[in-house]
Amino acid sequence: MANTQQIALVTGGARGIGEAICRVLAKAGHRIIVTDISVQGAQDLAKQLDGHAYEMDVTNAESVNNAAEKINQEVGVPTILVNNAGWDNLMPFLETDEAFQDKVIAINYTGPVRVCRAFLPGMIEAGGGRIVNIASDAGRIGSALEAIYSGTKGGLIAFSKTLAREFARNQITVNTVCPGITNTPLIQEITANNELAGRGIASIEKNVPLKRMGQPEDIANAVAYLASEGAAYVTGQTLSVSGGISMAG
Ligand SMILES: NC(=O)c1ccc[n+]([C@@H]2O[C@H](COP(=O)([O-])OP(=O)(O)OC[C@H]3O[C@@H](n4cnc5c(N)ncnc54)[C@H](O)[C@@H]3O)[C@@H](O)[C@H]2O)c1
Incomplete structure (x- = not known):
């Protein structure tokens, strides 16, 4: 992490929070690799940021490993990795079935595990890096x-702390950012198609101490700090960016 300009890879970077992270990291001077299942979205954003776009489905091992190989060869080794891709729909636990459960676990937990497994060796060889989940x-x-x-995200927090412990000796920091309700296409889709979820989200929003919904840039600014040179001594931490709705210890 000696140079200020790094190669920064963001999963699910084509829209929402991921897009804001790409924009903020580009502004900080990093070379951006936008990865997503939406190739068109990734390419459009990469063009605007003078960066690179790759198709990468975090639920598919072949897709992740092929993309990692190409990225390492064609662009270089990412020393900033942001595992952002995620998905959910809101429903009572007893209405979930195995197919839904598998999908949520694959995107939100197994995905980041797989992506870390694919990119950590390069980061170790490069002498250090930043992972933000x-x-x-x-x-x-x-x-x-x-x-x-909730289970997958709790798992991701514990996974991140363990990576932080294992790879501290390699000067790789691993931290987690926890958004609260944030105004993104995902939230817009959920509230448009699911009345129960819409009511739940509206009631959470009403209770935010800072009296507004999060914006993607709020989350991206926290990621940019944790990815920065200045955060070299911060690892294994979990940072909520949620207008004060949770003040977890
Ligand atoms: N929006 C919120 O209120 C909120 C709250 C807490 C946490 N989060 C988390 O923030 C992250 C981003 O959420 P968002 O609201 O911006 O979502 P979004 O749906 O608006 O954007 C997610 C992006 O991820 C991509 N994606 C989906 N599945 C993928 C896959 N299998 N492989 C690669 N890319 C994939 C999508 O194409 C999309 O571009 C997620 O991890 C989500 O769980 C969001």
């Missing part, structure tokens, strides 16, 4: 209608 306040304090998702 996007979890959720649901993984810290629970969230009604999000049982499986």
Whole structure:
């Protein structure tokens, strides 16, 4: 991490929080690799940021490993890695079935594990790096209608702390950012298609101490700090960016 300009890879970077992270990291001077299942979205953003776009489905080992090989050869080794891709729909636990549960676990937990496994060796060889995983306040304090998702995000927090311990000797920091309800296409889709979820989200929003919904840039600014040179001595931490709705210890 000696140079200030790094190669920064963001999963699910084409829209929402991931897009804001790409924009903020580009502004900080990093070379951006936008990865997503939406190739068109990734390419459009990469073009605007003078960066690179790769198709990478975090639920598919072949897709992740092929993308990692190409990225390492064609662009270089990412020393900033942001695991942002994630998904959920809100429903009572007893209405979830195996297919839904598997999908939520694959995107939100197995995905980041797989991506870390693919990119950590390069980072070790490069002499250090920053990993920032996007979890959720649901993984810290629970969230009604999000049982499986909450479990995956809690798992991601514990996974991140363990990586932080294992790879501290390699000068790789691993931290987690937990957004609260944030205004993104995902939240817009959930509230448009699911009345129960819409009511739940509206009631959370009303209780935010800072009296507004999060914006993608709020989350991206926290990621940019944890990815920066200045955060060299911060690892294994979990940072909520949620307008004060959770003040977890
Ligand atoms: N929006 C919120 O209120 C909120 C709250 C807490 C946590 N989060 C977390 O923030 C992250 C981003 O959420 P968002 O609201 O911006 O979502 P979003 O759906 O608006 O954007 C997610 C991006 O990830 C991509 N993606 C989906 N599945 C993928 C896969 N299998 N492989 C690669 N890319 C994939 C999508 O194409 C999309 O571009 C997620 O991890 C989410 O769990 C969001």
